[in-house]
Amino acid sequence: MKVIILGALGMLGYDLSKELTNNGITVIPISRQDCDISKKEAIYNMIESQGDIDYVINCAAYTKVDLAESEQELATIINGEAVDHMLKACNKKQIPFVQLSTDYVFDGTNKDNAYVETDPCKPINAYGYSKWLGEQYCLNSTNDYYIFRVQWLYGNNGNNFIKTMKQLMNDKQELSIVADQWGSPTSTVSLARYITHVLIKKPAYGIYHCTDNGVTTWYEFAKEIGKQIGYAGLIKPVQSEAFSRPAKRPKNGRLNCQKLVTSTKLKLENWQEMVTQYLDKNKMKEN
Numbered sequence: 001m002k003v004i005i006l007g008a009l010g011m012l013g014y015d016l017s018k019e020l021t022n023n024g025i026t027v028i029p030i031s032r033q034d035c036d037i038s039k040k041e042a043i044y045n046m047i048e049s050q051g052d053i054d055y056v057i058n059c060a061a062y063t064k065v066d067l068a069e070s071e072q073e074l075a076t077i078i079n080g081e082a083v084d085h086m087l088k089a090c091n092k093k094q095i096p097f098v099q100l101s102t103d104y105v106f107d108g109t110n111k112d113n114a115y116v117e118t119d120p121c122k123p124i125n126a127y128g129y130s131k132w133l134g135e136q137y138c139l140n141s142t143n144d145y146y147i148f149r150v151q152w153l154y155g156n157n158g159n160n161f162i163k164t165m166k167q168l169m170n171d172k173q174e175l176s177i178v179a180d181q182w183g184s185p186t187s188t189v190s191l192a193r194y195i196t197h198v199l200i201k202k203p204a205y206g207i208y209h210c211t212d213n214g215v216t217t218w219y220e221f222a223k224e225i226g227k228q229i230g231y232a233g234l235i236k237p238v239q240s241e242a243f244s245r246p247a248k249r250p251k252n253g254r255l256n257c258q259k260l261v262t263s264t265k266l267k268l269e270n271w272q273e274m275v276t277q278y279l280d281k282n283k284m285k286e287n
Ligand SMILES: NC(=O)c1ccc[n+]([C@@H]2O[C@H](COP(=O)([O-])OP(=O)(O)OC[C@H]3O[C@@H](n4cnc5c(N)ncnc54)[C@H](OP(=O)(O)O)[C@@H]3O)[C@@H](O)[C@H]2O)c1
Pocket: 007, 008, 009, 010, 011, 012, 013, 031, 032, 033, 035, 036, 037, 038, 058, 059, 060, 061, 062, 063, 078, 100, 101, 102, 103, 131, 150, 151, 152, 153, 154, 158
């Protein structure tokens, strides 16, 4: 099997490239330097210039959630229109397409439990809208596609919540963390394994919710990190409204992954265990 990964140097792209390679799959890693996806011709040229390809996997994205409020046009070009061009280039060569999406396609208010793939979308910020648009291009394409909706990612190759908490816990004796947003912390190492499994197993094309197992709040996530690294300070729960941020966040971002589990027989990792692995691997339990 041979795949193209766009965004290969991003947090997920990096770990996914590694996992696919470890499974004997040939990866053509594409970074922003190789192909700026805000430029339509660059996308067509890059995909057309490769020989036979089994999947094009798009891990590239505009991911600055707050900045997207003031850079909506750019976010829409990168997360929306670029996906349309990728799909058209893939269609020409009949290459299945893989897109990464987010729980931010939901508003987080119209459901008490976890969202399933068929629930109606209603993004509440510019980033969420741009990712929803990317999904729409897939849905309206004749191409075969997988969309993986993921959330709360952390990985070795990028900034993430665990690194931020570790830094804050080194510097401060008291932290206030949001306790009214729900989701599943997800390691890019386990996510890379889930995606690789799907690409090999080939269940029906479509949308799949895909996270580590278990749900929590940012507050409980921070407490778990604190517990594991031996933080002696105080972690206080606060409401989202305590932080004024440009982009609103959905409060309920829980994603039901049953479709993925049933159709692929995947065993999802518990999020706390993946946090342990991450902290151990990065020697973050030491001062
Ligand atoms: N991180 C999360 O918690 C989270 C949650 C839900 C969904 N997702 C989705 O998961 C996917 C992977 O996210 P991630 O966290 O791995 O993101 P990331 O670390 O920000 O990586 C995104 C990659 O896209 C590249 N990129 C941005 N603009 C580009 C352009 N114009 N041309 C070419 N490359 C460009 C970036 O390159 P530069 O570094 O050069 O900018 C970066 O390598 C994305 O689709 C994201 O929307 C992530």
